[in-house]
Amino acid sequence: MKKVGIIKGGQLGRMLIQAGIDYGISAHVLEPDAEAPCRDLCDRFVVGDLLDEETVYQFGRSVDVLTFEFEHVNLRALERLEAEGKAVHPGSRVMAIAGDKGRQKEFFMQNGIPTADFMLITGRSGLERADLSFPCVQKTRTAGYDGRGVQALESPRDIPRAWDVPSVIERKIDFEKEISVIVARDRFGSTASYTPAEMSAYPGQYLLDRLFYPARIPAALSERASAIARELAVKLDLVGVLAVEMFVTRSGEVLVNEIAPRAHNTGHQTIESSVTSQYAQQIRCVLGLPLGSVELVRPSVMINLIGEPGFEGPVKYVGIDEVLRTEGVHLHLYGKTLTRPYRKMGHITITGHNIQSAEEKSKWVQSQLKVTS
């Protein structure tokens, strides 16, 4: 029984363990929050700081293989573990690149991966000096996710409210669709990419509203996006799973936005919609097993269950009975007892014989279900 160490114990780790049960793994988790979603599902739950070198190093030493559900982790510890021959998947190089949006952009550029024009700044003063073309987007280099750490700068008047931290400044893309491709690469060097998913954001926000799977884009674009994702996996020498978020522009270009070196929110639906889920795929890669099939089984729409604004405290799922009565509704709760505004409490995947029927049901589900306290 292999001891699989998972860095962080949130909902992605929870679904990773859930998939790992079938492979007979012994799950060990390092996580700063004692109440995190993995707390009762693993053989060993270690509360500790992911940025502390010694904590990560000692945790890594105690397991057979180390993997991740989160990219902000002490890199020096990973390098030491690798130097000692420990299996770390993905490796420290991938984690270093993925954990810094500036390094991501440099990697894309150096490897001929299409991406929006950008510059790197160390703080707000970099903006004042630069010859910028507006509108542009500021992304903090580290610690941003789910729309946090991203803001649009529409004109020079917005410079004073720019964050004064190391950032990527990027041409604002007038995109038609935002898509995501999950790609996996095993220890033998084989790659497999899932068909692209289409991300639909809440109006005016960067937070994912609904995810359509497969994306409603022409087959040629879908193939191009998948090819880019596989190329990235090869050039990173990835072992594991990588989410590649991309823009499809109005002129039909595919531009890589950012990557995450792990199972991802935009791949939840692979649990029901694909022969092998992204979680099972990550487990296979980490254990040195061959990749599973990424064939589409059923189209779906995925909805995040987000804490309703104005509610904080012990969670209630209003309308859940009616929703579960609906054909093809798959509930995934993350085991969080407390809700707060915009907190991700779970997700629902709605499968259908086609994407239209799943979409119709998803609208109804969204109208019925509220996460309150």
Place this chain on the structure above:
Amino acid sequence: MKKVGIIKGGQLGRMLIQAGIDYGISAHVLEPDAEAPCRDLCDRFVVGDLLDEETVYQFGRSVDVLTFEFEHVNLRALERLEAEGKAVHPGSRVMAIAGDKGRQKEFFMQNGIPTADFMLITGRSGLERADLSFPCVQKTRTAGYDGRGVQALESPRDIPRAWDVPSVIERKIDFEKEISVIVARDRFGSTASYTPAEMSAYPGQYLLDRLFYPARIPAALSERASAIARELAVKLDLVGVLAVEMFVTRSGEVLVNEIAPRAHNTGHQTIESSVTSQYAQQIRCVLGLPLGSVELVRPSVMINLIGEPGFEGPVKYVGIDEVLRTEGVHLHLYGKTLTRPYRKMGHITITGHNIQSAEEKSKWVQSQLKVTS
């Protein structure tokens, strides 16, 4: 977060917990073996005797709802819990009937459920006195499963080797196929039955070799079998999941063989082949949620991974890499570290676009994979 108490913590409990994760349950397990498959997956793992009234009663008092992955449990404790208003699903009456093959047969007879002719004996002397027609089958009334506690008596000369325990003596059915229907009934009284699965036994043994889903039988027979299963669920006033094993005779009759009041070995394939798995279905019933869809997603063949005769000790899965490279192979290991001859160590579900392609792959998988030590 509801505390769901599960009686016994074997592989069925393991897959029940795995499904329950998505519903945010807190899983509590009562199990006699400290090394059982659920040991690391639940919030609380209580080692105790399932036939001891006080043990079961105290365990039941500590949870919000009690359910089962095994039917041999102290019934008096269940009755006391019910009298105090505790939710026990299925209830003590169903558990009493299902836990005794004699009571099962009487229930079938009293309720007009078609079943093979039978008599009940208290021991071997009952056979010597009776006017038997051979061949017949002896089934011990309690504690038999997986072919244990079942033997054929071909002629009067076999009477001396009959077991001297309370038994059902049944006319030996010249069946064409053995099938199983999983049926679920929720707290609102709705029922849903999965399409029948076809059981193929090892030649000369009662142990399941391969399971074909759906069963390769005419639609009319399939509907008749499903109707019988739903009728049983209603007449038992079931809340939960029930497996109904049946014979299809050469003359096209459907006869109920036996029932199990829980998720069952003949329903493993519903994880991949159905919109809602039998495990998720049991969780929904137990939590008072509505039933999920039982629609077929993909046909499949299921194989149990059985410890190879001649091997005992720490388990090895020989050929697993090659098998996992095969399209549509879904591995489920039960987390047992030690193998022994005929021990159930896991199962594999092989999905295909049709049952023929799944069957071909299943033969190859069986030829490649060995459970040794």
